[in-house]
Structures are given as C-alpha cells and as structure tokens.
Amino acid sequence: MIGLTLRTGAGFWNPVILSFSLIVVICLVYFVRSFGEKKYKKGTEQTDPFFSGAPAPQKVGGGNIYGIFFTYMDEYYVLLKRMHTGVINDYVYWFVLTLTIVLVVLALGGLP
Amino acid sequence: MIFLAEHAPAFAIAVPLLAAFVTPVLGRISEKIRNIWVIFSLLFTEFLVFILGCKVLDEGVYTYALGAVTPSLTSPVGFPVRIILETDAMNALISFMVLSIAIITVVYSWKFIEKYEAQDRFYSLLLLLTAGMMGMSFTGDFFTMFVFLEVVSVSSAALVAFFKKAESFEAAFKYLAISSIGSFFMLFGIGLLYGHYGLLNMAVIAKEIILHYSFLDVVALSLLGTALLLKLGSVPIHMWKVDSLQEAPAPVSVVCIATSLVGLYLLFRIGFSVFGLVINSILGWILVFFGILSIFIGVAMALLQNNLKRLLGYSAVAEVGYILLGAGVGLSAMPEVNGFAFEALSGGIFHIVNDVLDISLLFLIAGSIYYITKKRNIDELGGLAHDFPSLSVLFIIGMLAISGIPPFNGFASKLMIYESVFYFNPLLVILGVLGSILMLAVFVKVFACIFLGAPYEGEVEEVPGSMMFTMWVLAFFILFLGLFPQVAIDIFIAPAAEALVHPEVYIGGVL
Numbered sequence: 001m002i003g004l005t006l007r008t009g010a011g012f013w014n015p016v017i018l019s020f021s022l023i024v025v026i027c028l029v030y031f032v033r034s035f036g037e038k039k040y041k042k043g044t045e046q047t048d049p050f051f052s053g054a055p056a057p058q059k060v061g062g063g064n065i066y067g068i069f070f071t072y073m074d075e076y077y078v079l080l081k082r083m084h085t086g087v088i089n090d091y092v093y094w095f096v097l098t099l100t101i102v103l104v105v106l107a108l109g110g111l112p
Numbered sequence: 113m114i115f116l117a118e119h120a121p122a123f124a125i126a127v128p129l130l131a132a133f134v135t136p137v138l139g140r141i142s143e144k145i146r147n148i149w150v151i152f153s154l155l156f157t158e159f160l161v162f163i164l165g166c167k168v169l170d171e172g173v174y175t176y177a178l179g180a181v182t183p184s185l186t187s188p189v190g191f192p193v194r195i196i197l198e199t200d201a202m203n204a205l206i207s208f209m210v211l212s213i214a215i216i217t218v219v220y221s222w223k224f225i226e227k228y229e230a231q232d233r234f235y236s237l238l239l240l241l242t243a244g245m246m247g248m249s250f251t252g253d254f255f256t257m258f259v260f261l262e263v264v265s266v267s268s269a270a271l272v273a274f275f276k277k278a279e280s281f282e283a284a285f286k287y288l289a290i291s292s293i294g295s296f297f298m299l300f301g302i303g304l305l306y307g308h309y310g311l312l313n314m315a316v317i318a319k320e321i322i323l324h325y326s327f328l329d330v331v332a333l334s335l336l337g338t339a340l341l342l343k344l345g346s347v348p349i350h351m352w353k354v355d356s357l358q359e360a361p362a363p364v365s366v367v368c369i370a371t372s373l374v375g376l377y378l379l380f381r382i383g384f385s386v387f388g389l390v391i392n393s394i395l396g397w398i399l400v401f402f403g404i405l406s407i408f409i410g411v412a413m414a415l416l417q418n419n420l421k422r423l424l425g426y427s428a429v430a431e432v433g434y435i436l437l438g439a440g441v442g443l444s445a446m447p448e449v450n451g452f453a454f455e456a457l458s459g460g461i462f463h464i465v466n467d468v469l470d471i472s473l474l475f476l477i478a479g480s481i482y483y484i485t486k487k488r489n490i491d492e493l494g495g496l497a498h499d500f501p502s503l504s505v506l507f508i509i510g511m512l513a514i515s516g517i518p519p520f521n522g523f524a525s526k527l528m529i530y531e532s533v534f535y536f537n538p539l540l541v542i543l544g545v546l547g548s549i550l551m552l553a554v555f556v557k558v559f560a561c562i563f564l565g566a567p568y569e570g571e572v573e574e575v576p577g578s579m580m581f582t583m584w585v586l587a588f589f590i591l592f593l594g595l596f597p598q599v600a601i602d603i604f605i606a607p608a609a610e611a612l613v614h615p616e617v618y619i620g621g622v623l
C-alpha cells in the first residue's frame with residue numbers, strides 16, 4: 001500500500017488497516033450484542049445508573065473529576081497557581097527571566 | 113497566469129491589505145456584498161499562494177525583490193538593497209494554512225457575529241491580520257518581519273476586545289502590552305544584527321554570520337528567540353496568550369492560533385536558516401526544554417480549568433510544546449546527517465498543521481456551545497449530546513485528534529515525533545507520552561461535563577448551518593490527514609523540512 005503507510009524512520013504505521021480492523025471489530029461486537037437479553041425497557045428504572053443503592057447524581061461537576069489526582073498533586077498545583085497570577089507585571093517578570101535563561105545558556109554553550 | 117505566479121508573493125500581502133481598507137466602505141452599502149468581498153479576497157489570495165506553492169515545489173526557492181525592474185533582481189549592487197520576499201516550501205505551507213484558517217474563520221463568523229455591532233471593523237481587522245501574517249511569512253528581512261509583526265499584534269489585540277466587555281478589554285490590553293514588550297526586545301535584537309552586519313536581509317546575515325560569529329550574535333539570537341517564544345505562547349511566557357484566547361470571540365481565538373503558527377515558522381527560520389550553520393545543538397536543547405515545560409505546565413493547567421475556552425487555551429500551549437520538542441530535536445541532532453532528526457523535524461512541522469486543525473475545531477465547537485447556550489463554564493453545561501449529536505461527534509473527533517489517538521491526525525505526527533525523539537533521548541518520549549495521556553484526561557472531563565448526563569434544561573438555539581459546515585470541513589481534513597498521513601508528508605511536509613535543513617539553498621536564493 002504505497003502512500004498509505006506512514007514511515008516514521010524507525011517503523012511504519014498504516015491507519016487504513018487499523019481503521020478497517022476497527023470496523024470489523026465493531027461489527028463483531030454488534031453481532032455478539034444481538035444475542036443479548038432483549039427485555040430492555042426504555043424509560044424504566046432498568047435504565048437508571050446503579051449508584052450503590054443511592055440515587056445517582058444527575059451531574060458531576062468538572063471540579064469533582066480527578067479529585068484524587070489534585071489532592072496528591074497539591075504541592076505542584078500550589079506552585080502552578082502561584083505562577084499564574086494574572087498580573088501583567090508578573091508576565092513581564094517571566095519574560096525577563098526566560099530571556100536571561102536563554103542568554104546565559106546560549107552564551108555558555110553557543111559561542112565558538 | 114504567469115504574471116500572477118511571478119508576482120504572487122507581493123499580491124499575497126497586497127490583496128488582503130487593500131481588501132481590509134475597502135471592506136468598511138462596502139459594509140456601508142450591503143452586508144452581503146461585504147461578506148462576498150471578504151471571502152473572495154481571501155480565496156483569491158489562497159489561490160495565489162497555491163500557485164506559488166506549486167511553483168516552489170517544482171522549481172525550488174523563489175525570490176521576489178519589491179520595486180526591482182525584474183522581480184529576480186535582488187542584489188543589483190552586489191548585496192540586497194530592497195525588501196525581498198523569499199518563498200520556499202516551508203513558508204508556502206505556512207501561508208496556505210494561515211489562509212485556509214482565515215477562510216474558515218470568515219465563513220464561521222457570518223452567523224457567529226451577526227448579532228453584534230462593528231462587523232465591518234471585525235472583517236477589516238481580520239483581513240489586516242491576514243495581511244500581517246502573510247508579510248511575516250514571506251519576508252526575507254528582519255525589519256519587514258518586525259513591521260508585519262506589529263500589524264499582527266495591533267489587529268489581534270483589537271479583535272480580542274471585540275465583545276467590548278471589561279474582561280475582553282483587559283485581555284486585549286495584556287495582549288498589546290506584552291506584545292509591545294516582546295516587539296521592543298525583538299527590535300533591539302534586529303538593531304544589534306544591523307549594527308554588526310550593516311544589513312537586514314536574513315539570507316545575507318546567515319552567510320556573514322559564518323565568518324563573523326560573535327557574542328553580539330548570541331545576544332541578538334537570545335532577544336529574537338525569546339520574543340518569538342513569547343509570541344507563540346511557550347511556557348513560562350504563555351499567560352497573556354491564554355487570557356486573550358479565553359476572552360476573544362471563538363473565530364478570533366482560531367486566528368490567534370494561526371498567529372502562533374507564523375511565530376513558530378519565524379522561530380524555525382531564524383533557528384535553522386539564519387543561525388543554523390553556526391549554532392544548532394544548544395539552541396535545539398533550549399527548544400526541547402521549553403517544549404517539555406509547555407507540555408507539562410500547559411496540560412496540567414488545562415486539567416484544572418472549568419472555563420472551556422481557557423482550558424482550550426492551555427491545551428494549545430501544551431500542543432506548541434510538542435512542536436518545539438520535534439523541532440528542537442531536529443535542530444539539535446543535525447537533520448542533514450541523522451535521519452531520525454529529519455523525521456523529528458518533519459513530525460514537528462506536521463504537528464503544526466495538525467495542531468492548527470485540531471485546536472481550531474475545538475475552539476469553533478466552544479464558540480458554537482457559547483452561541484447556543486451563552487455559557488462557557490463546563491459546570492453549567494451538560495447533556496448537550498441529546499440535542500446536538502453532530503456537535504458531540506465533532507467534539508469526539510477533535511478530542512481524539514488532539515490527544516493523539518489513532519487513527520486521527522494528531523496520532524500520526526506525535527508518532528513521528530516520539531519514534532524519532534526516542535533515538536535522541538528516550539526520557540523525552542516518556543514525558544511526551546505522559547503529556548498526551550493527561551491531554552486525553554482533560555478532554556474526557558470536558559466531554560463528560562458538556563455532552564453527557566441528563567438533557568440540558570436551559571434555553572438553547574440551533575447551530576447555524578454555515579458554522580456546522582466549517583467545523584465539518586475541519587473534521588474532514590483531520591480524518592483525511594489521520595488516514596493518509598504519508599500523502600501529506602510526501603507532498604508538503606518533507607519539502608518544508610528539506611527547506612529548513614538546507615540553509616545554503618535559502619541563502620543562495622538571494623545571493
């Protein structure tokens with residue numbers, strides 16, 4: 001399949017074959033699904049999400065998703081929030097700091 | 113046709129520039145005529161860039177001297193004295209992408225800004241911004257680059273303030289102030305080069321720099337490089353960009369992404385074509401460092417956001433990181449010798465194209481969500497998939513593409529970057545893949561909050577057909593580039609990478 005295979009230098013990747021395989025797998029899954037239980041009744045409690053016996057929340061806020069991740073990464077996020085003040089003076093400070101880093105690194109490693 | 117092809121670089125700047133000034137006049141006559149005029153101007157410019165691109169792919173670098181008896185008369189007295197526009201496969205690709213995004217933006221804006229005042233000014237500024245980006249892309253000298261950069265900054269800032277809210281004005285002020293500071297340092301760098309070499313032409317300076325490389329050049333490169341990192345919104349100088357992307361109307365955010373694309377091009381042009389023959393390894397590592405920083409801080413901040421457009425702004429910052437990573441490895445590992453470095457650079461360039469398509473689609477979806485619900489906070493939304501299945505399908509396409517999931521375009525370019533960067537330093541690949549996983553986590557959260565759950569109970573409007581059309585066009589190209597990436601690599605990515613890794617060809621175009 002000349003022109004359809006991406007050559008990455010180290011290997012190759014053919015998305016057309018993957019997509020075709022994916023379609024075949026989806027068809028197979030649909031076929032297997034057709035053997036499933038047919039007593040499904042739309043709009044009854046059969047379709048309600050199970051939430052350990054309690055009524056399931058209708059909406060989970062964005063802030064509640066990945067809560068554990070944020071708890072464990074708290075120190076990192078405190079640092080990031082301190083960096084993002086929204087104050088324009090701080091933006092200029094970061095610019096000057098970046099310029100200094102680039103200049104020092106280039107001066108140390110980029111001179112003939 | 114030959115006349116058009118010969119003068120295409122000049123026309124590509126002049127047409128949108130003149131159209132920008134005519135647009136308000138036509139707007140007084142009829143909105144319909146104005147809209148046709150704007151889209152026709154951009155389509156004609158894209159046609160010019162297309163024939164110029166074909167010419168460059170066939171014949172190599174094309175140099176155009178403004179005001180010369182013949183366009184090829186670049187150095188009548190032994191060195192270039194005029195404004196010289198130099199086109200190769202790299203800037204032809206960038207210009208074509210910029211114009212495509214401008215056209216998509218205009219079609220989307222027909223309905224999106226229909227209810228707002230100052231539409232004439234909106235289209236006029238959009239054309240001015242496009243002319244500025246064309247100028248930045250085609251110019252072969254530093255001072256013209258600076259002038260067009262200012263055109264881009266001023267028109268972008270004015271567009272960011274389009275909604276005329278306090279937050280919009282604040283974001284526009286930040287944009288203008290930080291851009292001005294960046295431009296000031298850039299001008300200082302250009303002044304140093306001019307003082308050292310007495311010339312401003314990039315190709316001539318690239319030639320002279322081999323013989324007279326000194327600390328002054330290092331200072332100039334630092335100033336130019338940092339100013340461009342600021343313009344494209346690399347961490348840690350990205351905050352102003354996120355602020356402006358958040359407050360600008362969605363189509364303006366898309367054009368602001370295109371300005372970052374041009375900023376990246378200029379960074380590559382200066383890094384590879386001007387300084388590439390004297391300094392490469394350390395500059396490449398600097399780009400890799402800022403690339404990794406952008407990926408991690410960008411994606412971590414995106415994960416924290418609940419404002420959809422701010423979240424997308426941080427995602428855009430992270431995506432710039434992947435491009436810097438690929439290009440940095442390309443610059444550092446001598447792509448003219450090492451095949452993997454060339455692949456890394458090609459992956460970086462391919463990711464520019466993919467990133468613009470993916471993030472533009474997501475911004476336009478965010479604009480559509482704002483259009484139908486008047487809300488931006490993802491906590492206030494939910495269940496939109498019930499009423500807007502097409503929008504949710506488009507979002508899934510954009511989400512999977514930007515997260516680098518096969519078979520979408522983001523995967524193809526990220527795979528090229530990962531596999532080639534692995535030869536350079538495997539640790540960088542691990543960091544890049546981690547960034548991709550976090551990116552997927554960001555968009556899974558967004559999708560769950562906006563589209564899933566009980567049906568949305570607030571008042572909603574329909575998404576107009578023209579807006580849906582532009583998003584489907586972007587989705588089509590995302591799918592096409594995902595399914596047939598090698599076609600894109602063969603036709604325009606590899607020639608663009610070749611143009612960067614052979615600075616002697618760029619220099620030879622003028623001298």
